[in-house]
Amino acid sequence: HIRWKNEGGIEELELTKTRYLIGFTAQCTIRLPGSPLLGKKAAHLSRDFEGKWNLEPLSSLAAVRVNGEKISKRRVVEDGDKISVKGLELTFHSSLLG
Numbered sequence: 001h002i003r004w005k006n007e008g009g010i011e012e013l014e015l016t017k018t019r020y021l022i023g024f025t026a027q028c029t030i031r032l033p034g035s036p037l038l039g040k041k042a043a044h045l046s047r048d049f050e051g052k053w054n055l056e057p058l059s060s061l062a063a064v065r066v067n068g069e070k071i072s073k074r075r076v077v078e079d080g081d082k083i084s085v086k087g088l089e090l091t092f093h094s095s096l097l098g
Contacts, residue, residue, distance in 0.1 A: 002030065
């Protein structure tokens with residue numbers, strides 16, 4: 001699951017599907033604050049056939065970081081990884097116990 005802070009407290013999304021979009025539009029499961037002028041979709045989170053979760057940046061204008069490191073291509077995310085996209089800080093958990 002993914003957990004993040006917003007104005008009302010902590011939000012959490014149980015990852016029951018195999019694909020999620022992070023961005024500014026209504027199509028995105030995780031909505032970013034701000035304007036979509038920098039790109040409508042910022043990142044793609046998906047589970048592969050082995051069950052591993054991968055994060056892939058979709059826009060060069062919206063920096064995607066994992067544990068503080070800017071990524072430019074798809075990479076595996078693991079339990080406890082901190083994901084940052086355009087000011088939104090998310091924490092990835094491989095189970096609901098995290």
